[in-house]
Amino acid sequence: MSSAQLRVVHAGPLVTIQDAGRFGHMRFGVSASGPMDRSSFAIANAALGLTEAKTGIEVSLGGLVLECRQGAVSFAVAGGGFSVDCAGVKSSSWTVQTLFEGQKLIIRGGAWGSWTYLVFSGRQIARTWLGSTATQSMSGFGGGALRSGQDIEIEDAHVRDDRIGDIPCPAFAQPDGTAHVVVGPQDQHFLPISVEAFLSTPYKLTDAFDRMGVRLSGPKLELSEALSIPSEPILRGSVQVSGDGVPTVLLADHQTTGGYPKIATVISSDLDRLSQMRAQDRIKFTAVTAEQAVEIVRSEADARRTYINELAKPRPSLNERLLRENLIGGVVSGNDD
């Protein structure tokens, strides 16, 4: 069995090991973590033929530089508009390539997006916690943040010539400046004019943006009365409003309970796009009913499943493809005569 060894030459802040997430422990204070943009992570996996997401690396705008010290391994990158430089060959962050011994892979922020995902064809060795390698940023448990000088081991590393090439970036992976919300569950504590302002005025994302959440700037959201609500369970997507009237959208590493009122909750299928936005980007929230939210999420889930299944399908090897193209082109071996 072949393995590959990679050295982290440079890792920006918030570059972490993630898998699909750590589910079922919210009752013990543990949110799911996992990728900020779950669809792009699933796409990177699917591009290598995997329909079940496994361990990979979430790269922030801080960027990542790896050097292959030993072996060779194919990898997929998906998410955002980052730039990729593999041994001098430049491409977008929607690509499958192979890194050979002595070569460098450089991933840097680009035109859009806040996160991109790097997944290897092989088994990336990482620390697990509660059965998952996803990094929980508050505690550092799980695979953890990458640090310069650290080595990454890929077991069962493969070179996948059949997978090499560009990945089509689907529309659902691109932020469009909007998000659907279901109002509540504590909208009754806000002045009606505040709920209206939240839904009618675009908000800006601020640079108070990490894996726990993103603070927004825009109209202050005033409570109808001074309020102390008991701490209650919160979700990825909860829009909680602190005492100063400022809303925060909670993201992958959110706390599991909180005592601030939630004016609205972003529906799950819009969170990946929201997470890809950047500080200063504008976002407009649109209210839908709970029934509409379920309809939207179901139709988005269908679209994603279709795309992922298509992408993950086995592909003919490069030789087979060349052979087929030759046949289609009418160039046949002279032995047929």
Add this chain to the structure above:
Amino acid sequence: MSVPSFKAVADHALLVEYATEISDEVNRTVIALDHAIAEAQINGVQEVVPALVNLLALFDPTQTTHREVEAAIRALLPVVPADDAKADHHVLDICYDEGMSPDLEAVAKARGMSQEAIIKAHVSARYRVGMYGFAPGYAYLSGVPDAIQVPRKTTPVRDIPAGSVMIAGPQCLATTIIMPTGWSIIGHTPAKIMTGDPARPFLFDVGDTVSFNRIRREAL
């Protein structure tokens, strides 16, 4: 206990709320409903998060809807508040010695009591795990005696070590990781609330009861 209210949260969760004010009775009713939902194995429900006055049921929106989950939970009502006497009980060692209890003196001063009287009240009380929250393994233990209750500090203190036992209002909590806090630290426990055992990674279930056993520094 009255019928809870139901509120849809996003596309994939339902908030079931019994009251807006915290009480033992309300929390024990939430815990009973949490148990009933776990037993019922409702189609599409993936996870339930119990808290002090309400619980959140998370479901897969491609499998079910708010309406179906609400109907399934309503069919379990009414529930009888959970009985503390039937819950698992845990005894945690605690050391109140100097160096382990940086805020004990301030709590004693605030309540006009001696430090020994604060310790005696704290160590004699019986607590219930009302919920987890804030950080992994942070179990909110309700039952701090009225006489020693103090409000949260106005400014949080950074880098509080794991194992700190601290109080704020009626709640007591033993920390599991290094975190900032505005609570008053009155002791240290060597108990591992995050057990490291994959079969039972957290020492308490919500609804379990807890008491403390005083030890001296030498026994730590």
